[in-house]
Amino acid sequence: MRVPLLDLSEQYRVLAEPIRREFDEILATQSFILGPKVEEFERALARYCGARHAIGVSSGTDALLAILMTLGIGPGDAVVTTAYTFFATGGCVSRVGARPIFVDIDPVTFNISPAAIANFLEQRCEKNTQGQWIDAGGRIVRAIIPVHLFGLCCAMDAINAIAERYRLIVIEDAAQAIGAEYPGKNGARQAGTMSLVGSFSFYPSKNLGAAGDAGMIVCDDDDLAQRLRIFRQHGMEPRYFHHVIGGNFRIDAIQGDFKHQAASS
Secondary structure (H helix, E strand, O other), X not given: OOOOOOOOHHHHHHHHHHHHHHHHHHHHHOOOEOOHHHHHHHHHHHHHHOOOEEEXXXXXXXXXXXXXXXXXXXXXXXXXXXXXXXXXXXXXXXXXXXXXXXXXXXXXXXXXXXXXXXXHHHHHXXXXXXXXXXXXXXXXXXXXXXXXXXXXXOOHHHHHHHHHHHOOEEEEEOOOOOOOEEEEOOEEEEOOOOOOEEEEEOOOOOOOOEOEOOEEEEEOOHHHHHHHHHHOEOOEOOOOOEOOOOOEOOOEXXXXXXXXXXXXX
């Protein structure tokens, strides 16, 4: 007997009828990209995670890419992340022209080791006259990307303390961890909401999967949320007025509605 690694057919069978009704509505209104269905899903996910803002995007990879672009991380910068993650984490850092710095993991959790982050910063970086930390290649260390693997949150209290000490941004890669909670010193918080900004993936194999690719960004900062929405539409605000070079990171209405139905079931 062959047992598939992943079998979504039963889940989709249960949801088939309500999803078809919603799809018919989308087809009738011709609102295929962003729009009311996506906004409804964004509001629902923001409430669920306890975030002020949720910004739907085209994939988990594009969520990370849009964050890095919006924060202005690029050539001459370095980003510290885990040596054990999917390719997209380091790949997005490289795509914006920055250098991913891979540090070791905790052998018990497989998540990034706060001690390894601190050791890299203390032993292999120097502080310049502007208070920035520079690696051996002369790059400015700008951010840390912890990855919450297998639904288990990283040691965020320790990571955030390191980031504060070294004046770094924390970007949570929560692609595999929607709904996971971390018992932090200020109370339990959900994955993706314990730093400046977090990202999720809705690839079909994830615990909240789409009928294709999709992703989400969550944050509490109003200005950052607005800039992320501009970046996901080629830097456009208002229509056909382009302030920056963004990307086509928009989420389809069908994907947003599919995930909303799945999450509500």
